[in-house]
Amino acid sequence: MTFDFSGKTVLITGGSRGIGAATARLFARWGATVVFTYRSGEEAAKATLASLGAANHAMYRLNVADPAGVQQFFAVFAARYQKADILVNNAGIFTEHKILDTGYNDWLQNWNNTLQTNLTGAANMCYFASRLMVEHGGGKIINISSRGAFRGEPDHPAYGASKAGLNAMSQSLAIALAPHNISVHVIAPGFVETEMAAETLEGPSGDLIKNQSPFGRVARPEEVAGLVAVYASNGLEFTSGGIADLNGASYLRS
Numbered sequence: 001m002t003f004d005f006s007g008k009t010v011l012i013t014g015g016s017r018g019i020g021a022a023t024a025r026l027f028a029r030w031g032a033t034v035v036f037t038y039r040s041g042e043e044a045a046k047a048t049l050a051s052l053g054a055a056n057h058a059m060y061r062l063n064v065a066d067p068a069g070v071q072q073f074f075a076v077f078a079a080r081y082q083k084a085d086i087l088v089n090n091a092g093i094f095t096e097h098k099i100l101d102t103g104y105n106d107w108l109q110n111w112n113n114t115l116q117t118n119l120t121g122a123a124n125m126c127y128f129a130s131r132l133m134v135e136h137g138g139g140k141i142i143n144i145s146s147r148g149a150f151r152g153e154p155d156h157p158a159y160g161a162s163k164a165g166l167n168a169m170s171q172s173l174a175i176a177l178a179p180h181n182i183s184v185h186v187i188a189p190g191f192v193e194t195e196m197a198a199e200t201l202e203g204p205s206g207d208l209i210k211n212q213s214p215f216g217r218v219a220r221p222e223e224v225a226g227l228v229a230v231y232a233s234n235g236l237e238f239t240s241g242g243i244a245d246l247n248g249a250s251y252l253r254s
């Protein structure tokens with residue numbers, strides 16, 4: 001696949017590693033200016049930034065769950081880049097909190113952290129990015145959801161709920177923002193080979209999970225990045241509001 005993102009500014013949350021880093025590299029390779037955020041892993045972020053090559057790319061430390069931090073970030077971002085053509089809401093957390101094995105305080109903390117990061121964090125980014133997009137004639141928002149929104153996440157219930165919420169929010173914003181030439185897309189991967197999934201995939205259930213797909217494997221981060229780039233390309237605006245499965249036929253929903 002070839003793309004042309006020259007002249008485009010792409011903002012990616014959680015771009016320091018995993019799917020976000022693969023997405024940052026793909027956009028940089030095809031000519032975009034890439035701005036990515038990370039929460040705290042500065043070494044990984046620096047390594048990813050170095051891998052993007054010489055251009056006006058940048059990384060910023062930002063907790064998307066911190067409303068004031070997001071507002072301050074956009075003030076800095078708008079002053080330096082003026083526009084965001086493409087926003088990829090990728091930052092996310094996946095923490096275990098089995099209902100019958102988790103103390104109530106831990107339960108509450110997991111729900112708060114997960115919803116604030118995976119759902120409200122994305123909503124906060126959409127809030128400010130959409131204003132910049134409206135000012136500049138439009139844009140594209142691509143939200144990274146999960147198969148878990150549909151299949152259930154028995155050991156990570158807040159995660160499943162956060163991704164179902166992200167799907168619903170994306171569909172609402174797709175309707176609200178279409179008159180401003182902003183399309184909103186969702187990609188729902190099954191398991192992907194990243195640090196987030198490493199413990200599960202390397203554990204006793206790893207082979208079982210890989211064999212959920214008739215391909216006998218899980219997704220690669222580059223495959224998710226490739227679909228992000230497809231949605232970010234011109235001509236796909238009319239798929240706005242849709243949710244694309246990327247799970248190797250491991251879970252088919254009707």
Ligand SMILES: NC(=O)c1ccc[n+]([C@@H]2O[C@H](COP(=O)([O-])OP(=O)(O)OC[C@H]3O[C@@H](n4cnc5c(N)ncnc54)[C@H](OP(=O)(O)O)[C@@H]3O)[C@@H](O)[C@H]2O)c1
Binds near residue numbers: 014019044121188196
């Ligand atoms: N891996 C999978 O199997 C899988 C499957 C379906 C969906 N997804 C979704 O795909 C997205 C990326 O997952 P991944 O596997 O690439 O994850 P990952 O390897 O764990 O990377 C997560 C990224 O998000 C950042 N991040 C986490 N919390 C943040 C916060 N509060 N504010 C800002 N950045 C934050 C991390 O920054 P630091 O490194 O600084 O913490 C890191 O850059 C997530 O939304 C995830 O839910 C993943």
